[in-house]
Amino acid sequence: MTWSEIQPVLTQACWDTLYMVGWSTLIAVVAGLPLGILLVLTDKGGLLQNVVVNKVIGQVVNIARSMPFIILMVALMTFTRWITGTTIGREAAIVPLAIGAIPFFARLVEMSVREVDGGLVEAVQSMGGSTWKVVRSVLVPEALPSLISGATTTVIALIGYSAMAGTVGAGGLGDVAVRYGYQRFETGVMWITVAILAVVISLLQIVGDVVARSLHRRSGGSGGLLLFRPLRGVLPGTVATEAVKKS
Amino acid sequence: MSVRRRPYETQPHSPCLNLHPCPGTPTPAHSTVTETHVITTSGLTKVYRSRGREVTALDGVDLHVREGEVYGVIGQSGAGKSSLIRCVNLLERPTSGTVTVAGQDLTALAGRGPRAGRELRRARSRIGMVFQHFNLLSSRTVRDNIELPLEILGTPAKERSRKALELLDLVGLADKAGAYPAQLSGGQKQRVGIARALAGDPKVLLSDEATSALDPETTRSILQLLRDLNRQLGLTVLLITHEMDVVKSICDSAALMDKGRIVESGTVSELLATPGSELAAALFPVSGERTGEDRTVLDVTFHGEAATQPVVSQLARTYNIDISILGAAIDTVGGLQIGRMRIELPGRYEDNVVPIGFLREQGLQIDVVGADAQAPVLVKDGAK
Incomplete structure (x- = not known):
């Protein structure tokens, strides 16, 4: 295969991946953030303590988290058809991707929010603040650097999941790697997709790190931990490490 | 010998503290204390159940x-003072008993369950x-x-920002408005904490070990600063601490807490005048x-007029006895000049009834120190 033949295929695959990952991340963040906060609030000693709700959400999240994505995708087909009217293509892949990412992100949110100093919550309560005010003024802003890191991790996980979306004809880079690289023995194509994925993932991680760090540094770097930095050091002397040197 | 005021001791650490008002400031020299009770707890009980x-x-x-006083609750850790102050604004729900702040029964507002209703939240906003x-x-x-x-x-936003700057000025941090807490020192952080506590114009300020994380x-x-605010704004301050110096x-x-109970309480001058007060x-x-064995040790406390009388030398001359001074100190406690001396007289307590x-x-x-006679006073080395 020549470059002129493969180039449009790759461009289309990039857009497909971006489309699927973009939408499913958005949905995962929108749904996972409240879910994660709810997990903290309803827990024992939380502001909205409710053991039953906590256990139910926790259990659902655990099951969804432990499900292999490819099985989740097949298992959700009826639901997917109900939502999108089809079980194949990019739109159809977004549904299981989002459903898989919501509990993933919710757990990360839960971890980040738990790191917020309970004294701050107490301070706002002592001022007469409501639970909603505590969430808005304390839990989310104080956990923000860590939440950004969590979102970065989620995007990267979703890129990984999206490779499997090819099995429902959703396209994307993973699909190209499998169909051209593996099934047609076009090793070159496979390596190109690997390279693209590596660059994209590294860039995402770097951007996420820089944003999280700048927020973290502004607020003095105390409290809240940055989650998972699997790619730290992959590209020596990159923006992330430069940022560290500058500070 | 009379107990003279040593120059070092009569100079308070800062001109605004204690007896002497700062010249040129509107700080009234005397306290703003009235007889109205602004915080009252009665029969307050808190039981924690776990496993x-x-x-x-x-x-x-x-x-x-x-109203208008600075009230200190002191006790060792685990004495319950933290629970007490947190019960005052109901951050902690008392198991039984009532809490009244500025005439409002907060325990009645609490309702059931751990969530604070609107009424309680409004009441809390008036307590810093x-x-x-x-x-x-x-x-x-x-x-x-x-x-x-x-x-x-x-x-409204405009009013908020005006008020915040005004409060920053009051606590002496007018130039730090745009800084983040991480850029401030401990003392500056606590000043911000105090300014924040005052933003809602509270009548009452609760201080939960506010100085325990700070250097002397x-x-x-x-x-x-707390004292000045108390004087200038007539703010009632309830503080808990484990430091006697506070x-x-x-x-x-002050009140002394031990094992969940208030063991002693009263105004500082009352307490100092109470024989045997821990x-x-x-x-x-x-x-x-x-x-030695057959000797009597006395703690002599001087306040007010008595501090200027040469009582010890009079005692020695009148009864022709030799007096050894074991220890002595002069200090300002709660705005009162007070001296205390530990002296030793020859002979047992029975022999010294007349000189005493x-x-x-x-x-x-x-106060007679030791095994014999009335309530032995054990000098504790401050509550830790």
């Missing part, structure tokens, strides 16, 4: 804090609280931190060991 075990943190606490670890939001600037209680009250120098300046330098009244002894310890009577006649407070 079938019960721990009684508060065991029927009756506390009366008068400062914390040991400051509890400032790291994601907000100093100014935005101070605006937080005003946001909760629904104050900063502690003094924060205490002075009580000594700013409190009008708090008085801890506030103002004198040391010195008895040198003489000392009491001079208006001195005498």
Whole structure:
């Protein structure tokens, strides 16, 4: 295969991946953030303590988290058809991707929010603040650097999941790697997709790190931990490490 | 020998503390204390239950804090003082008993369940609280931190910002409005904490070990700020602490807590005038060991007029006895000049009844130290 033949295929695959990952991340963040906060609030000693709700959400999240994505995708087909009217293509892949990412992100949110100093919550309560005010003024802003890191991790996980979306004809880079690289023995194509994925993932991680760090540094770097930095050091002397040197 | 005021001791650490008002400031020299009780707890009990075990943190606490005073609750850790202050604004729900702040029964507003209803939240907004670890939001600037209680009250943005800057000026941090808490020192953080606590114009300020995380120098300046605010704004301050120095330098009244109960309480001058008061002894310890078996050791407390009388030399001359001074100190406690001396007289207590009577006649407070006679006073080395 020549470059002129493969180039449009790759461009289309990039857009497909971006489309699927973009939408499913958005949905995962929108749904996972409240879910994660709810997990903290309803827990024992939380502001909205409710053991039953906590256990139910926790259990659902655990099951969804432990499900292999490819099985989740097949298992959700009826639901997917109900939502999108089809079980194949990019739109159809977004549904299981989002459903898989919501509990993933919710757990990360839960971890980040738990790191917020309970004294701050107490301070706002002592001022007469409501639970909603505590969430808005304390839990989310104080956990923000860590939440950004969590979102970065989620995007990267979703890129990984999206490779499997090819099995429902959703396209994307993973699909190209499998169909051209593996099934047609076009090793070159496979390596190109690997390279693209590596660059994209590294860039995402770097951007996420820089944003999280700048927020973290502004607020003095105390409290809240940055989650998972699997790619730290992959590209020596990159923006992330430069940022560290500058500070 | 008379107890003279040593020049060092009569100079308070800062001109604004204690007896002497700063020249040129509107600080009134005398306290703003009235007889109205602004915080009252009655029969306050808090029992924590965890895994079938019960721990009684508060065991029927009756506390009366008068309007405009600085009231210190002191005790060892685990004595229940933290539970007490957190029960005052119902951050902790008492198991039984009532809490009344500024005439409002907060326990009646609490309702059931752990969530605070609107009524209780409104009441809380009128009670300021400062914390040991400051509890400032790291994601907000100093100014935005101070605006937080005003946001909760629904104050318009313009008014919030005006008020925040005014409060920053009051606590002496006018130039730090745009800084983040991480850029401030401990003392500055606590000043912001105090400014934030004052944003809602509270009548009552609760201070939960506000100076315990600070070094001695900063502690003094924060205490002075609290004292000044108390004087200038007529703010009632209820503070808990484990440091005797805090009580000594700013409190009008104090209570000693032990095992969930208030063991002693009263105004500082009352306490100092109470023979055998543990708090008085801890506030103002004198040391010195008895040198022999058949000797009588006395703690002589001077205040007011008596401090200027040469009583000890009179005693020696009148009864022709030799007096050894084991230890002595002069200090300012709660704005009162007070001296305490530990002396030793030859002979047992029975032999010294007359000289002791003489000392009491001079208006001195005498505590007999040791195994014999009345209530032995053990000088505690401050509550830790």
